[in-house]
Amino acid sequence: LSFPVVMVSTAMQGGCTCENASLLRVNTGNIEFAALFAPKPQGMNSADDWTKEMAAKGFPELQKLYALYGAKDKVFLQRGEHFPHNYNAVTRSAFYTFLNKHFKLGQPSPVIERDFEPLTREQLSVWDDAHPAPKAADPDFERKLLQWLTEDAETQLCAAAATPKGLRELIGGAVQVLIGRTFGAAGEVQWSPEEQQDRGDYSEMTGTLLNKTYGEQVKLACLCPKRPSGRAVVWLDDSGRSALRDSGGSVKPAVMKLVQAGAMVVGADLLFQGGEPVKQTRVVENPREFAGFTFGYNHALFAQRTHDVLSIVSLLHNANPGPQPNPKMVAVAGWGGAGPIVAAARALAREAIDRAAVDTGGFRFGKLLDYRDPMFLSGGAKYLDLPGMIALGAPHPLWLAGEAEAPEIVTAAYRNESTADGLTAFTGAAEQQEASAVDWLLK
Template sequence: MTSSFSASYLMKHFIAIAVLLCFFVAVFAPVIASAEDVRHQPLKDLNGYFPFHPPESLEQWEQRKEQVRRRVLVATGLWPMPTKTPLNPVVHGKIQRDGYTVEKVYFESAPGFFVTGNLYRPTHIQGKVPGVMLAHGHRKDARLDMTPESTLRSQIADGAERFERAGRSTYQSQCRQLALMGCVVWQWDMLGDSDSIQLSRELVHKFAKQRPEMNKTKDWGLFSPQAEAHCQNVMGLQTLNAVRGLDFLLSLPEVDPQRVAVTGASGGGTQAMVLAAIDDRIKLSFPVVMVSTAMQGGCTCENASLLRVNTGNVEFAALAAPRPQGMNTANDWTKEMATKGFPELQQLYAAYGKQHDVFLKRGEHFPHNYNAVTRSAFYTFLNKHFKLGSQAPVIEHDFDPLPPEQLTVWDDQHPAPKAADPEFERNLLAWLNEDAERQLRDAAATPEGLRDVILPAVEVTIGRTYANAGDVTWELKDEHDHGDYVKRTGTLLNKTYGEEVNVVWLCPKQPSGRLVLWLDDHGKAAVCSDDGSVNPEVQKLVQAGAAVVGADLFLQRGEAVKQARVVGNPREFAGYTFGYNHALFAQRTHDVLSIVRFLRHADGVPCENPVKTIAVTGWHGSGPIVAAAGALAGDAIDRTAIDTQGVRFGHLLDYRDPMFLPGGAKYLDLPGLIALHAPHPLWLAGEGSQPALISAAYHDASQVDGLVTFAGEAAKQQAAASEWLLK
């Protein structure tokens, strides 16, 4: 009796538990499924892990190298390079020292934008001599600062420094030693530091809160959504100064262009690494305490939207290969470099047959530094590769450094510009924007310019191309016969990137070979709702034999996303999020590319008929997304129909807006994306009857008839587009 009762009791509870499990699965299965998409994971930030994976061949590396270099240039606002206006250098106040001279210099990297620093030269120069660019870090008033005596004595006791006099100014020590070795040295200021006063240190290095007065669609300032949409950032301005500084150094007749080096520590290490990455005129680099698979640089001047998406500092350093390059470790984020990052750099250099031209100075027993030990390693490395003839290892000697007042650039005869001037900031960004727009409009005037200048930049802003859209497979979830068509629902799985897209297929039983991807802010519900009703215009397409696909792009199902996610950093700087992660707009564009890639490359699509033509439509907020996907997909999409609603990336006033796209406004905004569709047939609403840039692109491609613009009532758009799609 007891045994029978127990069995009955257990069975009842088992059934109850099973019912609850079924209910749980039915209710939460969609959530569980969507959570498998890697894009639901926490966002990456500057403290993530950034390994470098050398390609299997140099041919693969050269392709990857071009992609990463272009990413750096786009992210820093240097694609295209701002017009190189006259430097107008002023060199004054020469100071004669024992074996070398020191001069004060300022020049204009852009009109009215001054770069300041000191120029060190050997006293007796014969023939061509090496040039060295020295970037300083984030220490306040770095070029002009003197180390406090108590700090210096501790450094001497620890073996980091050697001299009580020379150690007071490590920058002067380094410049002096290099000049005595026969080098011309340009040591310049980072923005907001020492004599660089036009932008404040608080803005450049400590920005924390958005400034409403600078957040405008015209006359905007740094860190605003408009600046980010135009790839204007502090890191870009500093990198421009570095490029123009290299121009200045090479303008000196005594400098040998085949022996030019760059070095710097911390923030200066970032500048050294990036300059060597983008400018082949640098023949040797030595970035200090910055090359790492760990923390990538915490300052606002070391980050930029788009910069480190799917890449990082070790790969930036790799861009300098096979040119000689040294680096170091310290008891900071670089401490694991000997086992994480440097072996991969050695592997890359070995592929070039230059395995001995990359060097790591171990120093994990020292804190973050560019101390006498590390400086000696740089001198010795430079001495070897530039054949300077100094005795190795090269070490410094003691001397009396110059006081700050003798190094400063500004004086009564050379008055300083206005400090921290908001009007200067606005005017500088306005000049950069006007200069870039002029260059880009000239490029867009030809099919070649669209292909070679605009398209490569769009590939960076979206972060994916059609060619690398991924390996996509199909998983059927449900199927229903509706008489003249079959409805199938399921998920497309992008196995390359770990992404998912839920889709619905309406497959006519008398197929014409046409397929229409119908995209809308409401996701696949815009094709057919949960109650089974079908969009009337979609119904017309299906009745005409066209298969129709609807999709929930990333985070599109359910309640609309009001704000895109950002990282936990409390400072309101878009680069801390979008320097490491794709924008939501880009992620949704990836989904469109995944769907098209599947349609073109799958062995068989769910409608079980060969797809002859693919058309993509985009309605409401999905119109700009389809515009971006079509710009990248090229011949993979036969026809496109979109309503842009006149959206402009440059009009967004919040970098957390779901439509925000870093760099989206720079490359002629949405019309620039749409112009890339030429010569493929395009039905376009939301841009007026004669959108000049787009019309010109179709004219230049000899496909004037390929562009159909619609300026009628919004309620009639989809009907007109459906009619066009069926022609």
């Protein structure tokens, strides 16, 4: 039995930090949470607060859902819009009576509170001389507790990730939640061409990817060889579509080598790229600094940019943006801040990205100190951080740079899949990365 008090509504979902958490209500809300409890007995109340429209918005839908289970009488609303936000005697009596009915306690109905003798502090407390209470608001105790929780979780996660099944189910399942979209749910995508220019051996096209399902758009630039090899390479970095060209405006040598080999190369302005770089992400208006107020209801920018990459890969497979058939092979390369985003996309798209080249730059979510950082991802550090995401790409071919050596969880994932040769770790000079990656992409 459940009885959420002045909480269930279609309006404000909870204003306190104790009522919010990152990822909690992205694309959902308290009405759907209440619906998950059906068909078990559930009561709730309304007051002159954000629940005041519950009788007309939300509760009728819950009644319909309970009716589908043949249990319409098991959901109940105690109306009290003439009271302010409360858990007063009227509401408490409604709760006691609802409890009495469904638990068959045999008390007279309605159940009215009686006077009682409260227990003493000593009777209520678990602390005594042998078990002293920790100091209130003790930073050292809090640090030790958080450290213990972190180490305990990491021990369990590492044990689960030691097998391909555990890696996919636990770490992979978590990444799906953190990013908030799978490749299978990438959405209906369309290509809207804008300009096309003949460049001799190739043509250059610009246009917009339209994700009709989610109302999203991604600006693309495509270099399309006139003698295509059936390969497509998505080339991403922090500069957006400009990643295809050097500071002088010429196509980068590494990109040109791909085009000359017959590969279509696609550059993209992921969300908020193509203009001034984002230094801090947007947050909801609230004087209290708390990540959950923003990321409890909205995807992080990192996740949204990963959505864009999934849309691009889906477009290449289903609605090719260019004057040539859909490619037989789709690869994605990510540099700078785009490297971890490509790793996340690969973890979700798996074999839909035939080859992935990822420059991590040594990035770790756990090193971020500001939840407004453009690379922030709620829960990103918990599930074995970026190496956990990269490992999910096994057994599919991966070129990895930016690490002193490939993380053990990544090498183990490829080894466990009997495809150790599917992982190529580059540890050479930074200026040689793109050339090395291109040679690998063209294999």
